[in-house]
Amino acid sequence: DVKVTQSSRYLVKRTGEKVFLECVQDMDHENMFWYRQDPGLGLRLIYFSYDVKMKEKGDIPEGYSVSREKKERFSLILESASTNQTSMYLCASSNDRPSYEQYFGPGTRLTVT
Amino acid sequence: RKEVEQDPGPFNVPEGATVAFNCTYSNSASQSFFWYRQDCRKEPKLLMSVYSSGNEDGRFTAQLNRASQYISLLIRDSKLSDSATYLCVGLSGTYKYIFGTGTRLKVLA
Numbered sequence: 001d002v003k004v005t006q007s008s009r010y011l012v013k014r015t016g017e018k019v020f021l022e023c024v025q026d027m028d029h030e031n032m033f034w035y036r037q038d039p040g041l042g043l044r045l046i047y048f049s050y051d052v053k054m055k056e057k058g059d060i061p062e063g064y065s066v067s068r069e070k071k072e073r074f075s076l077i078l079e080s081a082s083t084n085q086t087s088m089y090l091c092a093s094s095n096d097r098p099s100y101e102q103y104f105g106p107g108t109r110l111t112v113t
Numbered sequence: 114r115k116e117v118e119q120d121p122g123p124f125n126v127p128e129g130a131t132v133a134f135n136c137t138y139s140n141s142a143s144q145s146f147f148w149y150r151q152d153c154r155k156e157p158k159l160l161m162s163v164y165s166s167g168n169e170d171g172r173f174t175a176q177l178n179r180a181s182q183y184i185s186l187l188i189r190d191s192k193l194s195d196s197a198t199y200l201c202v203g204l205s206g207t208y209k210y211i212f213g214t215g216t217r218l219k220v221l222a
Contacts, residue, residue, distance in 0.1 A: 040214070045210075100145050
């Protein structure tokens, strides 16, 4: 069974704080992703990584950065948290051929006050 | 126009009913498709991949119609536990997963 874990289920931070969200997968997947999910907007891609130390911007990268130093670990960093970054953050991993199936972690519900 | 569109529902059906959801996509370059199930405040969980030839997993059947650019999910003999939001996902290339906003299903006793 694919397992994707995230460091926190719930997090409350203050405006201006630096926030780290960690994600670990145990299936040796090449690709890892960070999404945020907001009501009515669906899942939106923040960043993804297709290899160690490689990263690509998604649809909404502003205000975020990422780090992938090891294959199994992908971190999302909010340099200076703002209230509009209050959201559910979902990490996912996938492999390439043949299936491309993507698996999600349990999510981190972040509230910025 | 959204790249992947779904009827948001809710679809309210009695236990034991058969229910079908459609999802349309606009990017003809999308090669792979998936259905995910998402429970309230939980992560999406992969329900099934959708193959060109169609595929079935127990009570669930998925179909792909490339000519009309839609995929479908059929649930037979609905259970209370099937109540959830069903997300349609298309994949273009290797990394671009496009998610629909989901169709909400409520199965009623």
